[in-house]
Amino acid sequence: MEIKSxxxxxxxxxxxxxxxxxxxxxxxxxxxxxxxxxxxxxxxxYNRNSISKTLLHRVTPKRLKEFYQPLFIAKCSSSNRxxxxxxxxxxxxxxxxxxxxxxxxxxxxxxxxxxxxxSAGSGKSTIVKYLFLNSIDNNxxxxxxxxxxxxxxxxxxxxxxxKEKIFKLNRLAKADKIVERLMKSGDFVFFLDGYDExxxxxxxxxxxxxxxxxxLYNKNNYLLTSRPxxxxxxxxxxxxxxxxELSDEDINQFIAKQIPAExxxxxxxxxxxxxxxxxxxxxxxxxxxxxxxxxxxxxxxYSSIPQKRSAFYSQVFDALFSVHDxxxxxxxxxxxxxxxxxxxxxxxxxxxxxISYFEQKFIFTNHYLNEKLDVIKxxxxxxxxxxxxxISDLQIAIGIINQDGTEYTFPHxxxxxxxAATYISSLSITNKKVVYKKILxxxxxxxxxxxxxxxxFYLLLSELDEEGVIKYGxxxxxxxxxKKLDLTTTKTRKIIDYFINLRSVYExxxxxxxNDDLVKQNHHFSQQFKKxxxxxxxxxxxxxxxxxxxxxxxxxxxxxxxxxxxxxxRKEVEKKIDQLENYLIDQNKSDSDxxxxx
Numbered sequence: 001m002e003i004k005s006x007x008x009x010x011x012x013x014x015x016x017x018x019x020x021x022x023x024x025x026x027x028x029x030x031x032x033x034x035x036x037x038x039x040x041x042x043x044x045x046y047n048r049n050s051i052s053k054t055l056l057h058r059v060t061p062k063r064l065k066e067f068y069q070p071l072f073i074a075k076c077s078s079s080n081r082x083x084x085x086x087x088x089x090x091x092x093x094x095x096x097x098x099x100x101x102x103x104x105x106x107x108x109x110x111x112x113x114x115x116x117x118x119s120a121g122s123g124k125s126t127i128v129k130y131l132f133l134n135s136i137d138n139n140x141x142x143x144x145x146x147x148x149x150x151x152x153x154x155x156x157x158x159x160x161x162x163k164e165k166i167f168k169l170n171r172l173a174k175a176d177k178i179v180e181r182l183m184k185s186g187d188f189v190f191f192l193d194g195y196d197e198x199x200x201x202x203x204x205x206x207x208x209x210x211x212x213x214x215x216l217y218n219k220n221n222y223l224l225t226s227r228p229x230x231x232x233x234x235x236x237x238x239x240x241x242x243x244x245e246l247s248d249e250d251i252n253q254f255i256a257k258q259i260p261a262e263x264x265x266x267x268x269x270x271x272x273x274x275x276x277x278x279x280x281x282x283x284x285x286x287x288x289x290x291x292x293x294x295x296x297x298x299x300x301x302y303s304s305i306p307q308k309r310s311a312f313y314s315q316v317f318d319a320l321f322s323v324h325d326x327x328x329x330x331x332x333x334x335x336x337x338x339x340x341x342x343x344x345x346x347x348x349x350x351x352x353x354x355i356s357y358f359e360q361k362f363i364f365t366n367h368y369l370n371e372k373l374d375v376i377k378x379x380x381x382x383x384x385x386x387x388x389x390x391i392s393d394l395q396i397a398i399g400i401i402n403q404d405g406t407e408y409t410f411p412h413x414x415x416x417x418x419x420a421a422t423y424i425s426s427l428s429i430t431n432k433k434v435v436y437k438k439i440l441x442x443x444x445x446x447x448x449x450x451x452x453x454x455x456x457f458y459l460l461l462s463e464l465d466e467e468g469v470i471k472y473g474x475x476x477x478x479x480x481x482x483k484k485l486d487l488t489t490t491k492t493r494k495i496i497d498y499f500i501n502l503r504s505v506y507e508x509x510x511x512x513x514x515n516d517d518l519v520k521q522n523h524h525f526s527q528q529f530k531k532x533x534x535x536x537x538x539x540x541x542x543x544x545x546x547x548x549x550x551x552x553x554x555x556x557x558x559x560x561x562x563x564x565x566x567x568x569x570r571k572e573v574e575k576k577i578d579q580l581e582n583y584l585i586d587q588n589k590s591d592s593d594x595x596x597x598x
Contacts, residue, residue, distance in 0.1 A: 038078055046136055049129045054410045055293045055401055056258050068130050069254040071123050072098035076240035098244050104131045104267035106141050110222050111239045113214060113230055116225045118243030120414045120456040121290020124225040128191045141189040149197040151206055158209035180419035186219025199360050245287035258296055270299050288543055290412055310463040312417035320398050336397050337389040344383050351376045364408045417457035425465035436473040443508055444501035458508040470580050478577050499566050
């Protein structure tokens with residue numbers, strides 16, 4: 001309560017002048033009411049964003065400013081996006097282009113609308129939290145944060161949501177006229193967080209509505225975050241930036257911020273392990289704040305850097321389950337109320353993650369969590385537990401689920417992806433065929449769950465179930481592609497659609513495909529596709545009429561520039577099928593040779 005009072009005092013003094021400016025046209029009574037309500041809302045939101053639980057601070061919430069390592073961003077370019085394809089290579093650091101995120105005023109000094117793109121665990125949401133606080137601390141503008149995933153279950157528009165669920169629900173203003181005047185004042189900064197979490201079915205609608213929001217209330221500032229490759233970078237008016245990887249210096253500072261000063265020896269040991277020449281090939285993992293946090297969490301037990309990313313998640317769960325308690329409390333292992341073994345808890349997490357991930361649920365209400373746990377118990381008779389006790393274990397004893405008010409989340413969405421991928425890797429052949437068919441459909445532009453083709457999930461799946469991905473995913477899909485693609489009879493638009501879908505699958509499983517010729521071909525296609533793509537940066541979002549008018553011109557360009565390319569690309573696909581089939585034969589032969597030894 002004391003902290004809350006201090007925050008209230010700070011916000012009151014810092015926002016008074018700004019609120020006077022916003023409400024100067026209102027009568028005294030309305031001005032007083034609106035100012036008080038905005039102050040009250042900002043106190044609550046400041047408190048919510050200033051204290052945080054993370055993977056490293058999962059038991060006791062910690063003040064964000066005590067552990068936040070200011071991250072850097074850089075302008076997006078086609079070459080930046082191209083490099084994102086190579087998951088295992090660390091991008092060079094471009095210090096002259098890096099822009100710090102420690103000042104919201106400087107960030108918006110030249111740009112009014114910013115898109116911030118970053119991969120899983122790169123720190124996008126933490127940047128948003130910090131800038132929210134920074135906006136108030138420096139009396140920049142009144143910050144409003146909207147987590148875009150909430151739009152998935154909302155029937156109105158983005159503007160409706162902001163007015164009803166933020167302004168009116170939080171009593172910032174009740175009358176429509178007042179809300180309208182406030183939003184047109186230009187004294188707000190809107191944080192639109194998590195564009196990648198919008199479901200596929202709503203993405204086109206929400207994109208158009210975000211464009212409408214920015215155009216209608218164009219005096220405000222906007223920061224929109226997303227994972228890569230959602231095509232949000234095509235949104236008009238917005239300037240695109242990406243979150244930079246941590247440099248060597250950033251990594252050292254990050255470690256120092258996360259580990260208390262009194263544990264200086266531990267800091268030095270971790271930094272020494274990370275900078276060891278033998279670990280240089282794995283350093284790309286540690287340039288990501290989430291994966292670096294995982295390494296810090298597990299260092300005392302393993303003191304090594306796993307070669308595969310999936311091994312990180314396995315180590316992290318081990319640390320969360322028992323290692324942390326045993327290391328810090330003389331081998332004490334926290335009692336699990338549910339009575340389930342470690343293996344059973346993992347099985348429940350895998351089942352729940354698989355179901356929720358494919359239902360595109362990343363934040364769970366109490367009802368949703370209980371409903372899915374009941375389904376799991378009904379389907380898996382060998383596992384029995386009381387829901388509340390298991391939820392308590394997941395939240396308190398293990399720390400693999402966080403509670404925020406009445407809702408639950410994983411400490412990070414990538415943990416959900418890891419458990420879902422692990423479950424798929426354990427399935428029978430029959431069930432794998434079904435799941436991989438569904439996954440491949442999700443990667444085509446016509447049949448998606450809206451999953452991101454660059455999602456961390458596909459990298460983990462490639463590591464955990466390489467044979468399954470090749471045998472039940474890639475080879476059947478590539479053969480089907482060749483079967484459907486008849487360049488003599490298939491319409492031009494359909495041929496290009498087929499190729500776009502193929503490219504999405506290829507990019508998702510890049511770690512398995514690995515072929516320089518295919519990389520070059522895709523890069524070439526990217527250049528050609530710009531002529532065909534109906535929407536380029538800076539253009540208006542097309543309406544149906546204008547898009548229809550340009551169809552003929554685009555088809556002509558496609559026929560001239562892309563069809564010859566797709567014809568040549570068929571040969572590459574045929575070669576890749578042969579390579580993958582031979583790879584499986586070689587793997588099986590080597591296993592047979594080993595078995596013959598006994």
